[in-house]
Amino acid sequence: MGxxxxxxxxxxxxxxxxxxxxxxxRKPSSMAAAIRAxxxxxxxxxxxxxxxxxxxxxxxxxxxxxxxxGCPPSKFPWTYSAKETCYLLxxxxxxxxxxxxxxxxxEAGDFVVFPKGMSCTWDVSVAVDKHxxxx
Numbered sequence: 257m258g259x260x261x262x263x264x265x266x267x268x269x270x271x272x273x274x275x276x277x278x279x280x281x282r283k284p285s286s287m288a289a290a291i292r293a294x295x296x297x298x299x300x301x302x303x304x305x306x307x308x309x310x311x312x313x314x315x316x317x318x319x320x321x322x323x324x325x326g327c328p329p330s331k332f333p334w335t336y337s338a339k340e341t342c343y344l345l346x347x348x349x350x351x352x353x354x355x356x357x358x359x360x361x362x363e364a365g366d367f368v369v370f371p372k373g374m375s376c377t378w379d380v381s382v383a384v385d386k387h388x389x390x391x
Contacts (some may be wrong), residue, residue, distance in 0.1 A: 301353045303360045304369040309343075314367075319343045322387040327380055335375040338390040343367050347384030352377045 272364050297306040314320065322343075349361040354375040358370075362368050363382075370376075 272288050299315050300360050301356055301358060302374055303351060303353070303362075305360070305362060306367040309364045309367045314343065319367075319387050319389075322389045324385065325388055326383065326385040329380050331377065331379045333375070333377050336370045336372055339372045340370045340388055340390050341368070342370075342386045342388040345385045345387065346382070347380065347386070348382035349384060350381070351381065352378045 297304050299305075324345075326346075344362060344364050346364050348361070348363045350361050351361045351370075354377075359379070
């Protein structure tokens with residue numbers, strides 16, 4: 257059997273030992289693509305954001321068939337009477353939940369979930385175009 261994890265990475269940091277077969281060299285770009293494909297959701301001030309989810313995930317959820325909404329740069333209050341899930345196609349927004357001086361930035365490529373009952377202020381700096389769905 258081969259030795260796994262005993263590769264001298266000072267010579268080539270992309271060599272990995274996967275079996276008794278000869279060493280396999282992976283290019284950095286393929287590793288970076290694998291990392292991007294595993295986008296991680298983060299939660300801040302009650303808002304969940306997943307940056308650049310894979311297209312396969314968007315297709316699985318039917319996001320491209322959801323209704324669309326957009327607005328020009330502006331600032332306005334909003335209350336979520338239901339949970340909203342959205343995917344920003346264009347734009348940049350800073351959302352300030354009521355009671356917080358801190359904002360949450362969302363932008364094109366973000367998959368975002370706003371909880372039911374959240375009241376906030378939207379500060380749109382770049383015109384928004386998004387798909388959305390209420391639950």
